[in-house]
Amino acid sequence: MAGFWGRRKREEEAAQQAQDDDLARRARTALVAADERIRSTSDELEFAAAELGETATGPLREGITAVRTHMAEAFHLHQLNHDEIPDTADELRTRNARIVQLCEWAEDVLDERTEALRERIATVRQAPQVIERVRTDVERLRARLPQTRDTVARLSGRYSDAALHRVAANPDEAEQLLDFALHSADVSARRREARRAEEANVALETATEAVRRAGTIIDGVEDFEIEALRAQSTLAEVVADSRQDIVAARPLMQSGSPHSAEVTEAVADLEAALAALPGPGTASDPFADLAALRDANAALDTVVDKARRRAERPLPSIEQVRHAVDAADHAIAVAHSVIAGHRGWIGADARTRLAEAQRLRPDVDPLLSSEETREEALTLARRVQQLANEALQAAQRDIDSGRPDGDDWGGSGWGGGPGWGGGRGRPRTGGGDILGPVVGGLLLGGLLGDLFD
Structure with a gap:
């Protein structure tokens, strides 16, 4: 009899665990869908405001603000599920x-507010002018492509393949998006001439989104070069700081000093990190080099703090804290750039870590005003940097697992968030098709055959 009750209890526990696992999956899926819906609706809001004015679009703007406030709570809860x-x-x-x-709730609010504007947008939209603007933007961005390719080629001689991994394919991706934008604009014009306004608007919105994403990807190459130069400059400062830290830590390596073994090990690790830095003229990854050196430097700082805990010790210098704050800002900027440029591939983990880093970042600045809280500011800045780096790593894994193999238009499906042309629930790509996030509702009304005939 005892065996019967034991088996029944195990079955109940297994059933409860299955329900909990299903709820966790639903939470992750809902988080990604709602976040993408907010981003898509925000893009559409600016488009509508230019046509209808701020008064008409005010309720939608207020709805988006309220939704973002409550989604911050959702991201924070997801972060708590994965902390230590x-x-x-x-x-x-x-x-x-x-x-x-x-x-x-967020999706319901956005459904209600966008539905109220749908008919008015369809009525007042100045399609011919928008199509002409799309074509002008396409030509303007195409004129930048040769310089973008030259920049990537020049950077390939300065930085390693690992460093260039994020932007090496940007020119080809941008060119593909521009071709698609121009083709979508032509489809929109033909559908409007055929008095199929809704389909024409969907195609035109797709063209506009493709141009926007192409511009972001092209700008990403220049942003990469700027950030890489900044990382190299910061690396030189961290090298000098690390050498000073080693000199300052040597007295604590003496036998009998508190935590002398840990200090000795941390000094050896930092010296190894300094020795591993590539020499002049060698293709390198300044982001990885800077991260490795910062980690070793931070490890030494930690054990030195422990060794000096029994005695008075100076607080971290304001320069050291500001370096940590700059590193956090840099890490957030890089992670945000990658996630914004590849939204269709990014899952809940990367988005959550970036949201958590952005949530914590404003808390650092007030702590810099007092010596009593300077150490807390340093710890929090490093936590922000860690979260942003984790967001970038998670985003890169998502991108790497879904990047297309070279098919110009193909993929195993179509993606795209809900906008004015359609609601939720469209088929999504199983891979990482660069066009997936911008195709949107093109399946509506037979647009697929016209676009890819």
């Missing part, structure tokens, strides 16, 4: 249920 503090099953279940509730 163990959680009970009830805590995880409660948080995931709340995430699903917040995301569903």
Whole structure:
């Protein structure tokens, strides 16, 4: 009899675990869908405001603001599910249920506000002028492509393949998007001439989004060069700072000093990181070099702090804290650039870590005003940098797992967030088709055959 009750209890526990796992999956999916819906609707809001004015689009803008406020809570709850503090099953279940509730509410609010503007937008949209602007933007961005390719080629002689991985394909991706934007604009014009206004608007919105994304990708090459030069400059400063830290730590390596073994090991690791830096003229990855050196430097700082804890020690210098703050800002900027430029491929983990880093970043600045909180500012800045780096790593894994193999238009499906032309629930790509996030509702009304005949 005892065996019967034991088996029944195990079956109940297994059933509950399956329900909890399903709820966690729903929470992650809802988080990504709601976040993408907010981004897509925000893009469309600016388009509508230019046509209808701020008064008409005011309710939608207010709705987006409210939704973003509550989605910040959802991202924070998802972050708590994955931090280092163990959680009970009830805590995880409660948080995931709340995430699903917040995301569903966000989608309902945006549905209501966008539906109210749909007919007015279709009535007042100045399609011929917008199509002409798309064509002008396409030609303007095409004129930048040769310089962008030259920049990538020049950077390939200065930086390693690992460093260039994020932007090496940008010129080809941008050219593909521009071709697609021009073709979509032509489809929009033909559908409008055929008095199929809704389909024409969908195609035109797709063309506009493709041009916007192409511009972002082209700008990303220049942004990469600027950030790489900044990383190299910062690296030189961190090298000098690391050498000073090693000199300052040597007295603590003496036998009998507190934590002397840990200090000795940390000094050796930092010296190894300095020795591993590439020499002049060698293709390098300044981001990886800077990250490795910062990690070793931070490890030495930690054990030195422990060694000096029993005695008075000077607070971290304001320069050291500002270096950490700059590193956090740099890490957020890089992660944001990658996620914004490849939104269709990015999952919940990368988005959550970036949102958490952005949430914590404003808390650093007030701590810089007082010596009593300077050490806390340093710790928090490093936490922000860690979260942003984790967001970038997670985003890069998502991109690498879905980047297309070279098919100009192909993919295993179509993606795209909801906009004015359609709602949620469109088929999504199973791979990383560069066109996936901008195709949107092109399946509506037979547009697929016209676009890719």
